[in-house]
Amino acid sequence: MKIGELSALTGASVRSLRHYEAKGLIASERTPAGYREYSPLVADAVRSIRLYLDLGLTTDQIAGILTCVLRNKEAFCAEVVPLYESKLAEIEREIGQLTRIKDNLRERMAAIRAEQAAAQPQALPPEEPSEEPSEEPSEKEEAKKGDGDDGPRSEVEGELL
Structure with missing residues (x-):
């Protein structure tokens, strides 16, 4: 299989595959035209390499165990x-x-x-209303005063007499 096919099959980029080959992790044959040709078994090696890279191992560390794990189970390496x-x-x-x-x-x-x-200035607390009587008459006091006409009023209807 060609490098592009191996890349599509394994999800590894063409550049990564060339790097793995340069590190001695995978091998290829060359066609008469100079193209890389990979054995179908290389796909398993690439998947293993990617697994070990995902575990945080370096390609040098992977090189030390790859041959063994491809031939045996990890438990026997x-x-x-x-x-x-x-x-x-x-x-x-x-x-x-x-x-x-x-x-x-x-x-x-x-x-x-x-x-x-x-460093920020402290905000002043809001003023609380005082309990002292104000000098201005309240609304109730204003209502009792009426509209300014001081004439006598009827207790029943609040009308002027």
Whole structure:
């Protein structure tokens, strides 16, 4: 199969396939016209390479285990578990470092926000209404006064007599 077909079959880019070949992870034959020709078995190797890349392994690390895992199951390759343990320890160190960075960033953001809050003028609390009687008459008092005509009024209808 040609490189474009292998790319379509595995989802790996043509550039990645050339890189894998340069690293010795896969091999091809050359046609008389100079085109790469891959065995159908190479598709399995490419899928395995992509799996190991997704696990965070480098192509150099993959090269150390690929031949074994393509011939046997991972469980029967002595190199796999120590490689996984090493990768896991590396990830744990990176998580610790990232956690420290995250905590430092949160601490700095809190300090900045506190400094910004302290620098802003404090708003005055709203005035509360006083309990003292005001000098202006209330609406009830105005209603009792009437419309300014001081004549006598009827108790029943509030009309002038």
